[in-house]
Structures are given as C-alpha cells and as structure tokens.
Amino acid sequence: MTALGSPLASTVLFHVGPLAVTRPVVTTWVIILVLTAGARALTHRLSAHPGRRQAAVEAIVTAIMDQIEGVIGENPRPFLPLLATLLIFLVAANLSGVLPGVQAPTGKLETPAALALIVFAAVHGFGVRARGLFGYLASFARPKLIMLPLNLLSEVTRTFSMMVRLFGNVMSGEFVIALVVALAGLFVPIPLMALEILVGLVQAYIFFILATVFIGAAVDTSGGD
Amino acid sequence: MHFDWSTFALQTVNFAILVWLLHRFLYRPVLRMIDVRRSEIEQQYADAQTAEDQAKAHLAAIEAQRAGIGAERQATLRQAAADAEKAAAERRTQGEHEAASLLADARKTLAAERAQALAQARRSALDLGTHIATRLLAQVPGELRAAAWSDRVGQYLAALPEPQRAGLAKQLVNGGQLQIVTAAPLSAAAAETWRNMLQQMLGGRFAVEFAVDPQLVAGADLHFPDAVLHLCWQNALAAMRTEIEADARAR
Numbered sequence: 001m002t003a004l005g006s007p008l009a010s011t012v013l014f015h016v017g018p019l020a021v022t023r024p025v026v027t028t029w030v031i032i033l034v035l036t037a038g039a040r041a042l043t044h045r046l047s048a049h050p051g052r053r054q055a056a057v058e059a060i061v062t063a064i065m066d067q068i069e070g071v072i073g074e075n076p077r078p079f080l081p082l083l084a085t086l087l088i089f090l091v092a093a094n095l096s097g098v099l100p101g102v103q104a105p106t107g108k109l110e111t112p113a114a115l116a117l118i119v120f121a122a123v124h125g126f127g128v129r130a131r132g133l134f135g136y137l138a139s140f141a142r143p144k145l146i147m148l149p150l151n152l153l154s155e156v157t158r159t160f161s162m163m164v165r166l167f168g169n170v171m172s173g174e175f176v177i178a179l180v181v182a183l184a185g186l187f188v189p190i191p192l193m194a195l196e197i198l199v200g201l202v203q204a205y206i207f208f209i210l211a212t213v214f215i216g217a218a219v220d221t222s223g224g225d
Numbered sequence: 226m227h228f229d230w231s232t233f234a235l236q237t238v239n240f241a242i243l244v245w246l247l248h249r250f251l252y253r254p255v256l257r258m259i260d261v262r263r264s265e266i267e268q269q270y271a272d273a274q275t276a277e278d279q280a281k282a283h284l285a286a287i288e289a290q291r292a293g294i295g296a297e298r299q300a301t302l303r304q305a306a307a308d309a310e311k312a313a314a315e316r317r318t319q320g321e322h323e324a325a326s327l328l329a330d331a332r333k334t335l336a337a338e339r340a341q342a343l344a345q346a347r348r349s350a351l352d353l354g355t356h357i358a359t360r361l362l363a364q365v366p367g368e369l370r371a372a373a374w375s376d377r378v379g380q381y382l383a384a385l386p387e388p389q390r391a392g393l394a395k396q397l398v399n400g401g402q403l404q405i406v407t408a409a410p411l412s413a414a415a416a417e418t419w420r421n422m423l424q425q426m427l428g429g430r431f432a433v434e435f436a437v438d439p440q441l442v443a444g445a446d447l448h449f450p451d452a453v454l455h456l457c458w459q460n461a462l463a464a465m466r467t468e469i470e471a472d473a474r475a476r
Contacts, residue, residue, distance in 0.1 A: 008227045019231040028239045035243065039251035046258040048265060054258075061255045077256065081248040089243055105236065110229050114236035 010108045024105035031092045031105070071209065072216035079215060082122050086115065087208040090166075094200025097174050098193055104200070107171040109163075116163035119211045120155070127218030136218070162210050169203045344473055351466050355442060358458065362408075362443045371407065371415035374444050375422050378456055382426040390427070396450045397431035404434045404448035408441040408457065423447075 010022035042057045050058060064084045068076035090106065097104030105111040127136040140151040173196040180189040362370065382390060397403055405419060420433045438446075444457035 010229050010232055019235060020229065021235070022229060022232045025232055025235045025239065028236060032239060032243045032246065036246045036250055039247055043251055043254040046254055048258070048262055050258075057251075058255055058259060061252065062259070080252055080256075081244050084252065085240070085244045085247045088247065089240065108229075108232065110232035111236045113228075114233050114240060117233075117237060118240055 008109055010110065022108075022110075023103055024108045024111050027096060027102060028093070028105045028111065031089065031096060035088060035092060067209075068212055071212045072219065074219065079126070079212070082118075083208060083212055083215070086119070086211055087204055090115075090204035090207055091201060094170055094204050095197060097170065097200070098197055104170050104174060106166055106203075107174045109167050109171075112163040112167040115166075115207070116159045119162070119214065120159045122211070123155075123214045123218045126215050130219035131221055158210075158214070162207060166203050166207050169199055173199050340473070344470065347469055347473060348466070351462065351469065355458075355462050358462075359442050362458075370409065370443060371411050371419065374407075374456070375415070375419050378419075378445060378447070379422050379426055381454075381456060382423075393449055393452065393454075394427040394429065396452065397427060398429060400432070401450045402432040402434055404436055406436045406438045406441065406446040406448065406457075408437070408439055408443050408445075410437045411435055 010024055012020045012022050013026055014021050042053060046054055061080075061084065064087065065076040065080055068079050068083055072079065093104055093106045093111065095104075096102050097107060106115075124136070127139070130136075131139065140155075141148045142151075173192070177189045177192050177196060180192060382393075385393075403423065405423075411419065416433075416435050419435075423433060424430055441457035441459045442462065444459075444461070446457050446460070447454040
C-alpha cells in the first residue's frame with residue numbers, strides 16, 4: 001500500500017463496458033487462476049497409489065469433508081464445492097495481502113459482501129432442497145410464530161455480521177500494517193504481518209465454519225432450527 | 226460509505242466461477258480417486274473376508290475331519306479290543322473244550338487200558354492158576370487121579386436123566402466105541418476100573434479105548450460116536466475164563 005486512502009475505496013483499473021474493474025477483482029482473477037492451475041497440476045495425474053503430493057491433496061479434501069460432516073451431520077459431498085472453495089479462497093485471499101504490492105480482496109467490502117450473499121443464497125437454497133419450500137419457510141416460525149420476525153431478521157444480521165467481521169479484521173490488519181510501514185519503516189511491521197497471517201487464517205476458518213453451521217441449521221430436518 | 230456494485234457483482238460471479246473450476250479440477254477428481262480407492266479397499270476387504278470365511282470353513286472341516294479321525298481311532302480301538310476279547314474268549318472256550326476232550330479221551334484211554342490190564346491180569350491169573358493146578362495135580366499119583374475122576378464121572382452119568390443116559394448107551398451098541406481121553410496115561414488097573422464103571426453105568430459091553438491129552442490138565446473127556454462129554458479141567462477152566470471175562474465186560 002503505497003498511499004493512505006479510504007480503506008473502503010477500491011482502485012478502478014479499467015472498465016469492461018459499464019463494469020469498473022477494480023484491483024480486488026483483478027487480484028481475485030489472479031487467485032482464481034493460481035488456484036485453478038494448482039488444482040489442475042495436482043489432480044491431472046491421480047493414481048490409485050498416491051504419492052506424497054496427491055496424499056496431501058486428498059488429506060486436505062478429506063479433512064474439509066470431515067469438518068463439514070462433523071458440523072452438518074450429513075453426507076458432506078453436496079456441500080463440499082461451495083464450502084471448501086470458500087475456505088480455500090478465503091485463505092488465499094486473506095494471505096495475498098501479505099505479498100508486497102497486493103491488497104487482499106477481502107480487505108474491501110465488496111468481496112466479503114459477495115461471499116456473504118452467496119452463503120446467504122446457499123443457506124436458503126440447501127434449506128429449501130432439504131425441507132421443501134413450505135417446510136423451510138415454516139421453520140422460521142419455530143418455536144413460536146412470534147419468533148418469525150426475529151428469525152427473519154437474524155437471517156440477515158448474522159450474514160451481515162459475518163461479512164463485516166471478515167472485512168473489518170482483514171481491512172484493519174492491512175490498514176495497521178500500512179500505517180506502521182509509513183511511520184516506522186520497512187521491517188518494523190513484520191511481526192504485525194505474522195499476526196495478519198494468523199488473523200487471515202482464523203477469519204477464513206471462522207467464515208467457513210459459520211457458513212457450514214448456517215447451512216447445517218437450514219438442512220437440519222430433525223426439528224432443530 | 227463507498228460500495229462498488231460492479232466489484233460486488235464481479236466478485237460474486239468470480240466466486241461462482243471459482244466454485245465451478247475447483248469442483249471441476251479439484252474435488253471431482255480427488256473424490257473420484259477416493260471412491261476408487263475406497264471401492265478397491267472394500268473389494269480387498271470383501272476378498273479378505275471371503276478368504277477368511279473360506280479359511281474358517283476349511284479349518285472347521287479339518288477340525289471335523291480330525292475329530293472324525295479321533296472318533297474313528299477310538300472306535301477302531303474299541304472294536305479291536307472287543308475282537309481281541311472275543312477271540313481270547315473263543316480261544317479260552319476252545320482250549321477248555323479241547324482240555325475237556327483230552328481229559329475225557331485220557332480217561333477213556335486210561336479206563337480202556339485199565340480194563341485191558343485188568344483182563345490181562347485175569348487171564349494171567351487164570352493161566353497161572355491153571356499152571357499151578359497142573360503142577361500140583363502132576364504131583365498126585367495117576368491112580369488116585371484116575372480113581373477120583375472115575376468116581377466123579379460115574380456120579381455125573383448117574384445124575385444124568387435116564388433118557389439122556391439111554392441115548393448115550395444106544396450109541397455104543399452094535400460095535401460102537403467109547404474113547405476116554407485123560408490128561409495122564411492110566412495104568413492097566415485103572416483102565417480096567419474105568420471100563421467096568423462105564424459098562425456098569427451105561428449097561429452092556431462095548432469097546433473102550435484110552436487116549437492121553439496133557440492139555441486136559443485133569444479129568445477126562447468121553448468121546449461117544451455122536452457126542453462128547455467134556456469132564457476135564459481144561460474145559461472147566463475155559464468155562465471159568467469165559468464167565469470171568471463176561472463178568473468183567475458186564476462191569
């Protein structure tokens with residue numbers, strides 16, 4: 001970060017028609033490109049007898065599946081693409097801010113908002129698929145009908161809080177590092193950067209686990225809400 | 226507060242695309258490989274389970290076979306013991322029978338030999354008695370023996386029924402001859418005494434001839450033309466021997 005500006009503002013790099021392409025978008029494209037290329041490189045020669053690299057990839061995927069199954073209590077495969085991608089992308093995006101000259105996409109409000117929107121849509125999509133439309137809508141009136149407004153409001157607020165938590169932690173970390181670099185020098189913020197790595201990993205996990213919990217609550221047909 | 230809706234929209238699309246890409250290039254291949262390996266492991270587990278079941282069945286069959294061998298061995302031993310005991314009992318019974326038979330045969334043989342020895346002893350006793358009597362009689366003077374036997378012959382003829390005595394006399398008429406056989410030669414006087422006694426007992430006069438046969442031991446045989454009166458000891462001893470042997474056989 002070469003200059004101190006509004007932490008909420010994103011630099012527009014170019015326009016594609018009416019859409020302004022900002023730095024977080026380009027950074028996300030790079031992340032997508034790297035993740036896809038890495039995934040392709042790791043999985044294009046899979047074997048029944050895995051090597052060390054394949055074993056590591058399978059261990060990561062299996063660990064994520066076990067985490068999802070532990071929270072939701074069902075077959076994790078339908079939820080794996082969304083939730084695992086959420087975790088992997090958030091780890092990559094949060095840690096990208098550590099690289100010199102790179103701003104973490106999650107440090108801008110639009111990216112956590114987009115992710116929160118997708119999680120919000122996925123929660124209700126999985127809920128309707130698991131319970132049926134009316135069954136799922138009826139779940140908002142439990143345990144009493146009077147709870148309906150509060151439940152609806154909580155659906156929005158918890159998603160909003162999830163978005164703001166991610167955005168605030170990443171943005172504040174980057175902002176503090178930028179301030180320290182501007183005031184103290186080049187190597188002084190290194191401990192803060194290490195802390196930022198930890199915060200990025202923790203926030204990625206929190207976002208992932210909250211999304212998993214929300215989806216688990218939506219698809220829970222045992223009577224819980 | 227600034228919020229860029231273009232960035233929001235693009236990031237939403239970007240994340241959706243990333244979900245699809247990772248699903249396409251990461252999760253699906255990895256899950257497919259995990260499924261393949263899991264099915265392979267399950268297949269191996271099933272094969273191992275099948276092999277284990279087969280091994281257990283084989284083991285059970287071997288144990289059953291081993292138990293059968295043991296039972297068969299026990300049965301064979303019991304059968305062999307029973308056969309041996311039966312054979313021993315049969316052999317013992319046969320031995321007892323054979324011993325009884327041998328004992329019976331021995332007893333029969335012993336009884337026969339004893340009977341034979343007893344008969345032989347009797348014959349020897351008779352022969353000895355005859356020999357003793359002959360030797361003792363040989364010491365008696367011939368006149369005395371002739372006189373004694375002439376008296377006895379006379380008493381015998383006198384004791385005969387009249388028709389029988391008349392039948393004997395009838396054989397001597399018309400030239401019939403009476404031969405008198407004695408064990409020792411008679412003197413002339415004794416011969417005359419015999420002749421007179423016989424002619425007196427049988428009536429009439431007839432020819433009397435004298436002969437000697439030491440086998441008679443004592444006494445005399447009277448040879449009529451058609452009959453013989455055995456009044457000698459040889460005949461008496463033979464009758465005694467016959468009676469004694471008949472008595473022994475009867476016992």
